[in-house]
Amino acid sequence: MGSVDFVVNGARHVFDGDGNTSLLEVLRDTLGLKGSRLGCGANQCGACFVLVDGAVAASCDTPLWAVHNKSVTTVEGLGRPGSPHPLQAAFIAEQAAQCGYCTSGILIAAAGLLARCPKPNEDDIRSALGRNLCRCGSHNRVIRAVLRASGQAV
Ligand code: FES
Ligand code: FES
Numbered sequence: 001m002g003s004v005d006f007v008v009n010g011a012r013h014v015f016d017g018d019g020n021t022s023l024l025e026v027l028r029d030t031l032g033l034k035g036s037r038l039g040c041g042a043n044q045c046g047a048c049f050v051l052v053d054g055a056v057a058a059s060c061d062t063p064l065w066a067v068h069n070k071s072v073t074t075v076e077g078l079g080r081p082g083s084p085h086p087l088q089a090a091f092i093a094e095q096a097a098q099c100g101y102c103t104s105g106i107l108i109a110a111a112g113l114l115a116r117c118p119k120p121n122e123d124d125i126r127s128a129l130g131r132n133l134c135r136c137g138s139h140n141r142v143i144r145a146v147l148r149a150s151g152q153a154v
Helices: 023-030 086-093 103-116 122-128 139-149
Strands: 004-008 011-015 049-052 055-058 071-073
Touching: 049 103, 055 103, 086 103, 086 139, 103 122, 103 139, 122 139
Parallel strands: 004 071
Antiparallel strands: 004 011, 049 055, 049 071
16 A cells, blocks of 8 residues: 555654554654553563554554554553643552553553543453553552542542
């Protein structure tokens, strides 16, 4: 196919390179959005997760052509330092990261969950984040943070 025309965090982009380039590579190396991380590179860890038209997707395993005419949200699109997304504020309040390598992918997966299920219970959260690996073991604080972000007592 020719150019890939897509939107990232509300801004339109046209990519004229190889459409088989991974979305993660384009986000990080072409657009300079370094929040999405390369972990496994094989759709096994969640570090690279983004939302594509609202659905969680592994950007390492998504060729750019697959997002033609679609809208991508990365962790940079969730909020800003001065106006964080409720999830980002809750992660700070709960100190729900250690090294932070997995955190952007977890935030994206949690944002996808809250968009379809504004008041998830703990099982909902564990299920939605089941594909996100965290080597630091921050899982319990992550769950508290998602509950907090959804306005539920922790
Ligand atoms: S880097 Fe994409 S799922 Fe692990
Ligand atoms: S906070 Fe380090 S891998 Fe999750």
